[in-house]
Amino acid sequence: MAVDLSVTLSGRTLPNPVMTASGCAANGRELHRFFDVSTLGAFVTKTVMMDPRSGRGTPRMAETSSGMLNSIGLQGPGIHAFVAKDLPWLKSVGARVLVSIAGNTAGEFADVAKVLVDSDAFDCVVGVEVNISCPNVANRGLVFACDPLASGKVIALVREQLPRDVPMFAKLTPDVTDIVSIADAAVKSGATGLTMINTLLGMVIDTDRLRPQLGGITGGLSGPSIRPVAVRALWQVTAAMREGRFLTVPLIGVGGVRTGRDALELIAAGATAVQVGTATFNDPTAPQRVLTELEALAESHGVARISELVAVAHDRMVIP
Amino acid sequence: MAVDLSVTLSGRTLPNPVMTASGCAANGRELHRFFDVSTLGAFVTKTVMMDPRSGRGTPRMAETSSGMLNSIGLQGPGIHAFVAKDLPWLKSVGARVLVSIAGNTAGEFADVAKVLVDSDAFDCVVGVEVNISCPNVANRGLVFACDPLASGKVIALVREQLPRDVPMFAKLTPDVTDIVSIADAAVKSGATGLTMINTLLGMVIDTDRLRPQLGGITGGLSGPSIRPVAVRALWQVTAAMREGRFLTVPLIGVGGVRTGRDALELIAAGATAVQVGTATFNDPTAPQRVLTELEALAESHGVARISELVAVAHDRMVIP
Amino acid sequence: MSTATRDSGVVQVRGEVIAIRRAGAYHHLTIVAPGVAELARPGQFAALAVGGPTTGNLLRRSFSIHKVSPSGTYGGTLDLVIAAKGAGTEWLTALRAHDTVDVVAPLGRPFPLPTEAVPTVLVGGGYGSAPLFWLADVLRERGCTVEMVLGAASEDRLFGVVEARRAADRVTVTTDDGSAGQRGWVSDVLPEVFRRTGAPVAYACGPMGMLQSVTRVAAEHGAVAQVAVEESMACGVGVCMTCVMPVRGKDGVTAMVRSCVEGPVFRGDRIRWEAFHDGVCGVPEDAVGAPKVGGH
Amino acid sequence: MSTATRDSGVVQVRGEVIAIRRAGAYHHLTIVAPGVAELARPGQFAALAVGGPTTGNLLRRSFSIHKVSPSGTYGGTLDLVIAAKGAGTEWLTALRAHDTVDVVAPLGRPFPLPTEAVPTVLVGGGYGSAPLFWLADVLRERGCTVEMVLGAASEDRLFGVVEARRAADRVTVTTDDGSAGQRGWVSDVLPEVFRRTGAPVAYACGPMGMLQSVTRVAAEHGAVAQVAVEESMACGVGVCMTCVMPVRGKDGVTAMVRSCVEGPVFRGDRIRWEAFHDGVCGVPEDAVGAPKVGGH
């Protein structure tokens, strides 16, 4: 019997829970050579800011054990070019789009959101992902998502720009002492959902040249190596919501998903939807393959709806 | 030409910079079947607390991509049995011992240190590693090392128990927003060095049973997968010390070291000595092999002393 | 090739696979592993590194030693019987002749042998029978009679039925689905075997549930069960503390002991079976250092 | 086997290695990869997954396509020339016949061909010569004359000297140590080659330093250099933005462009060589979206 794969995220129903991860799929055209991107639950675009950005110098990557470091520096065309070219293309192929936005200041986030909302192709947008895991120019470059106050401020300002019915996900960094307090602040400030996790801050040293391997010195660690951290973050925030510490909102899981089994792991920990990032570099069809594998796995667990598996592990603990 | 491998850690000179990691080598006898543990720079013992502890139920481990999770729960014989049996044995084979201690409360850390100092075999101890990455019973189980104040308190109390000339290393967790502030607090409170990093908090869900795989639900993530986080932590703290933000103390690097090249990476980031943990489970001779490989690599870099390579990457950045 | 390991009863050696063949649902590997045969005793195990140089699977996989032979055309060999179930065992069972694999062996405590010539019962579940044929040979050399009971879910999951007929004085086979031997569990036939043989000792290797019932039935017949357990192991050599289980010592005190060094063979009646539940094992309240209420 | 990929000029296919042989310091692999040959043009590359199912090395490795053949006993094949230097290339060069490897190809932009029959110069450094023989064939089919210059550190690091004699009208070889051909660098002999041939276009593939000097010498002789660059690539398909370099567009504006989709072949005079320094490349101040002083 076919499993109903549809999931509802803050009022928007998607045909299935699998998405690309921001920055790991560009804006769609490249992957569309390998599979039809409209078959995914949603397509998540590369984080876009107000102005065009060159990003950092190179090298921008280092392979690590079961993962990689990147220091792209949010290279992108700027929101105006994005809404003029990328978003209409995604709409033209029938994709449901989760647009990732960022800013150097809280105000810039809101400005980017405004341009997006006013754009022609906005009706293909099923939500906005607010990438608060980027440096706050006003606070010595401290990442917004490391501080509940700064996080809350960004979310509140973006919320004002978005129509009420547009879902807004705050994307959190795991590089904090207490991710629950950041989640709490984001939800209280109006996030209708949370995406977890962004990359971990890491570094690789080139042992031949004895210097940092990345031009940007530190970079973001991603890939299967970090999946246990993503699962833990989803678990903690789900547990906090179940305890009623703040409003229950849907979570989007991301971090190290390479197979349908990995996706199920994040779902069982609390994610309603799942993004596939670095695995796409290993296999350009990864998001689609993960979806197929996840479907088969859900079927083998005998559920009628994939949503029955969301957070299921919280109810299945064995206390001997 | 042979490289001089000796390193000095807070006044104690060790023949080389390679150590076991606490909890990854038991207390010596088992590995001594594979290589002579006295050939290492130092042998780091499993964290010991005041009383015997059973540790947690099982499963206690999960393999992860290029790493593993553990939730042992600090199983151990208690400090009295340790000083009666384990320490004398290590002394009898000529090992230099770095003793890892912990407590449920700041006071317990100090009590454990006192028993250790008063013990007969104490002269083989080249330092104490204070494992503050464990839960503080007095503060809802929050890990000491997540809070600068709690960290400082433990360190100050242990310091009082140790003779002036006994090096004391605070072992830090990477699960914090700002590791430099914890390092700062530990050094200001009397740590003569820092060990970085302990495991990252992680979790694995068994996707057949749809429940947490570990009996203890969450566990510590270790192995090559976390090496980029260790390198980053060593780099940040070294950079802060070089900027004069607090006293410069030696760092012991730990996290994902499997080869001599990995050890060199941590050394180039700022570590004076290096511990080999999870890799020992893959290869019981790993600590000794890492030492051999590190020596060859140092030679290939043409240095006379390994200490010339400590933090060398900070001086070799290319800013194009 | 072999690392001289300090006269310590264990070697680490880069083994060479010289034969690999299917045996029902399992793969039977023969590995040249100099030094192992001279040290190994029935009930001990080998820990193999998996995945090759680029692998992301760091932990060793443990397997009961099926048999060893000290010399041969290629030097000492080691035989293992492996069920492919996950990444590591799939890699191992896909090896080809002449591939190499890093082996640490022998590990753990062997089956203790009776000091006198007594009747014995050997019980194997699935691939758990692998170490029993060699054990049977050793027991028979000592004048013991050996009766074997082999059980599995289905015929393809039985290992060594033919070999059993050679190694044992009598063999009973059970399968859950009746595809071979008697339909049912080994515990269904065991009472009769104990009654018939009057064996004071049973040796068993297989799933935990089976080991528990062998222990129970043995006790009901006044026999001692020596069981080889299988607990998740990260290191296999005693340094990680992941493989513990609650076992009562000679002094009656329960401790969480490492099954890789103090086991894998334990007296069944010393294991605190009641602490095991659906793949999870708790710490009995009376165990040494058990968490106090409200404590750690 | 091959994944039909939406008429998009690229296929992902589980290739089968049918031959692997040493060629000096390199390994020459022939892989059955149906669908690639029909789409590929000289200068494009293939991205291979490495390490097998348990690997911790996730990123694909990129290699210039040496040649393709649309049909054959085994179906279309793809040839690559690989230098073992790290984990991935060591794994690839240790493959044996009948092993499989996941291939995505062809990728990137090919060498642009002259519209008229003109003299051409092809310059290869080390394994950088791999794509040039096929290019030479295509150029000669169009009536171009081809003069080849092959350089390397030492004789064993030259690739295809014999093949060059077949494919080109004239061949010059240089090695840093003089172990074959002329001692020195390709840039030492290039001025003479340009003078002699009057070629308006040069094609080059090899280390960045070499590409820069080919560009310079070509410009000095009024020629355009088309160079195939090698920048660290995480995905090879245009989605990760790791492989960028500063390149001036037709409009004169510099942008950080992806060398995997807008390259790997660029006009040499469009690359902002001055931004490269000892393995690191900065963002020129005048590049689109470059960090402002005090800005990001």
Ligand SMILES: Cc1cc2nc3c(=O)[nH]c(=O)nc-3n(C[C@H](O)[C@H](O)[C@H](O)COP(=O)(O)OP(=O)(O)OC[C@H]3O[C@@H](n4cnc5c(N)ncnc54)[C@H](O)[C@@H]3O)c2cc1C
């Ligand atoms: C003392 C002992 C003897 C054994 N003898 C045999 C034998 O003769 N034949 C045989 O086929 N199997 C035997 N096993 C079980 C075998 O070790 C596991 O099936 C194997 O480790 C699974 O590895 P995997 O990579 O296929 O599975 P995965 O699930 O990928 O393994 C993940 C991790 O869990 C550990 N693990 C998983 N299952 C087990 C298990 N049952 N026991 C211990 N660790 C486990 C693995 O070692 C690995 O670290 C024995 C186990 C022990 C402890």
Ligand SMILES: Cc1cc2nc3c(=O)[nH]c(=O)nc-3n(C[C@H](O)[C@H](O)[C@H](O)COP(=O)(O)OP(=O)(O)OC[C@H]3O[C@@H](n4cnc5c(N)ncnc54)[C@H](O)[C@@H]3O)c2cc1C
């Ligand atoms: C367009 C292109 C064509 C190439 N053609 C060839 C060829 O024909 N023959 C050949 O031998 N090599 C070629 N290379 C270089 C080849 O890709 C690298 O040598 C290889 O990726 C190194 O992998 P490794 O695992 O051995 O090294 P590692 O150092 O372990 O690689 C680590 C990571 O860095 C990346 N990386 C390292 N060096 C390079 C590099 N030079 N270029 C791109 N990525 C790199 C790897 O892909 C991997 O992700 C080409 C590279 C590019 C970009």
Ligand SMILES: Cc1cc2nc3c(=O)[nH]c(=O)nc-3n(C[C@H](O)[C@H](O)[C@H](O)COP(=O)(O)O)c2cc1C
């Ligand atoms: C090359 C690269 C670029 C990324 N760019 C972005 C980005 O622009 N915005 C963002 O929110 N996350 C970005 N990420 C983070 C991913 O979206 C994702 O959160 C993270 O990589 C963990 O998932 P993974 O392990 O599946 O890759 C990037 C990751 C990588 C590897």
Ligand SMILES: Cc1cc2nc3c(=O)[nH]c(=O)nc-3n(C[C@H](O)[C@H](O)[C@H](O)COP(=O)(O)O)c2cc1C
């Ligand atoms: C099984 C296991 C047990 C550990 N026990 C301790 C411990 O008792 N005390 C401690 O300070 N660290 C403990 N650690 C952490 C290690 O000492 C080390 O900091 C960490 O594993 C990272 O290093 P690695 O990647 O080399 O393993 C343990 C790690 C593992 C894997």
Ligand code: FES
């Ligand atoms: S498996 Fe590591 S102590 Fe037993």
Ligand code: FES
């Ligand atoms: S390698 Fe990923 S965009 Fe070029």
